[in-house]
Amino acid sequence: MIALFFFTLVVFASGLHAEPQDSGSRIKVYANRGDNITLPCRLEGQSSLFGNRIKWAKVENDSSETNVLISMGPHKKTYGSFQDRVYLLEVEDNDGTLVITDLDLNDYGTYRCEIINGMNENIVEVDLELQGENSLSFTGVVFPYSPRLGRYNLNFQDAESACLEQDAVVASFEQLYEEWRNGMDWCNAGWLNDGTVQYPITKPREPCGGVRTSAGLRNYGQRDKSNSRYDVFCFTASLKGRFYYLIQPEKLNFDEAVDMCKRDGAEIAKVGHIYAAWKLQGYDRCDAGWLADGSVRYPISRPRKNCSPTEAAVRFVGFPDKKQKLYGVYCFRPQL
Numbered sequence: 001m002i003a004l005f006f007f008t009l010v011v012f013a014s015g016l017h018a019e020p021q022d023s024g025s026r027i028k029v030y031a032n033r034g035d036n037i038t039l040p041c042r043l044e045g046q047s048s049l050f051g052n053r054i055k056w057a058k059v060e061n062d063s064s065e066t067n068v069l070i071s072m073g074p075h076k077k078t079y080g081s082f083q084d085r086v087y088l089l090e091v092e093d094n095d096g097t098l099v100i101t102d103l104d105l106n107d108y109g110t111y112r113c114e115i116i117n118g119m120n121e122n123i124v125e126v127d128l129e130l131q132g133e134n135s136l137s138f139t140g141v142v143f144p145y146s147p148r149l150g151r152y153n154l155n156f157q158d159a160e161s162a163c164l165e166q167d168a169v170v171a172s173f174e175q176l177y178e179e180w181r182n183g184m185d186w187c188n189a190g191w192l193n194d195g196t197v198q199y200p201i202t203k204p205r206e207p208c209g210g211v212r213t214s215a216g217l218r219n220y221g222q223r224d225k226s227n228s229r230y231d232v233f234c235f236t237a238s239l240k241g242r243f244y245y246l247i248q249p250e251k252l253n254f255d256e257a258v259d260m261c262k263r264d265g266a267e268i269a270k271v272g273h274i275y276a277a278w279k280l281q282g283y284d285r286c287d288a289g290w291l292a293d294g295s296v297r298y299p300i301s302r303p304r305k306n307c308s309p310t311e312a313a314v315r316f317v318g319f320p321d322k323k324q325k326l327y328g329v330y331c332f333r334p335q336l
Contacts, residue, residue: 041113140237141279156225159232167272168234243277254322257290257329
């Protein structure tokens with residue numbers, strides 16, 4: 001007989017927050033980058049002579065699985081990027097709780113645990129999300145993103161890759177909702193991590209659902225992850241290093257910008273870096289600078305004439321010709 005059970009999470013890592021779901025063996029865990037986190041899984045009832053077989057896998061977007069850890073009694077094997085970073089907590093015989101150390105952005109997603117002992121089996125799915133509004137505090141920023149190709153060019157897999165390339169992850173509904181409550185207004189529809197497409201409107205108007213509609217999140221619902229194409233809302237929750245504008249006597253083209261950051265012991269900054277510095281540190285600079293994706297932007301925390309006069313924002317100049325020597329550069333030096 002297959003038995004499915006609910007769980008209570010014991011918090012083992014500072015800053016970790018878990019949220020049991022209303023039905024089914026599914027749990028959400030929220031954690032920051034760099035944390036050591038626990039993903040709970042255990043089997044209720046008496047242990048048998050067979051011993052436990054435990055399999056942890058990461059569920060990919062196409063529903064395939066990537067093995068993380070397999071355990072059969074004393075024999076354990078870890079896989080891929082999880083080698084030397086994962087182990088079982090094993091506080092009791094039927095405990096299959098997984099520990100992941102030094103969490104990075106590629107670790108976020110859905111994990112499946114299968115724990116079997118004789119005729120007893122338990123299957124658990126755990127959603128691991130970047131710490132945000134549903135955690136102990138909302139310390140992050142949601143930002144809309146579209147690539148150089150322009151609006152509505154990303155399927156869901158492309159959207160995930162685009163956010164990762166900008167030092168972020170695809171935002172959740174809760175994170176976008178909280179940003180909307182803080183005044184975010186954006187008329188382009190973007191992917192969220194549950195596979196829905198939505199956008200936040202605080203000032204209803206004709207091109208964005210109509211003037212007679214209420215303010216809120218416009219929801220297109222679930223979309224085909226392979227064939228539907230939209231923008232994406234990304235979420236970044238921390239800045240693990242120093243973000244800064246590199247003072248130079250002359251303007252730079254893109255290749256020169258990349259090189260100058262390297263010469264300064266840094267790397268050219270990503271879009272996630274500039275949003276995190278702007279939102280979390282109040283970074284303010286009225287100089288347009290190159291970023292790693294080839295875009296040019298600048299962060300304004302104190303609105304003023306000629307520098308975003310009406311609102312605090314990360315201003316977007318565009319994706320100019322990379323050969324143009326018209327801009328400075330924003331650099332990022334990772335924390336060692």
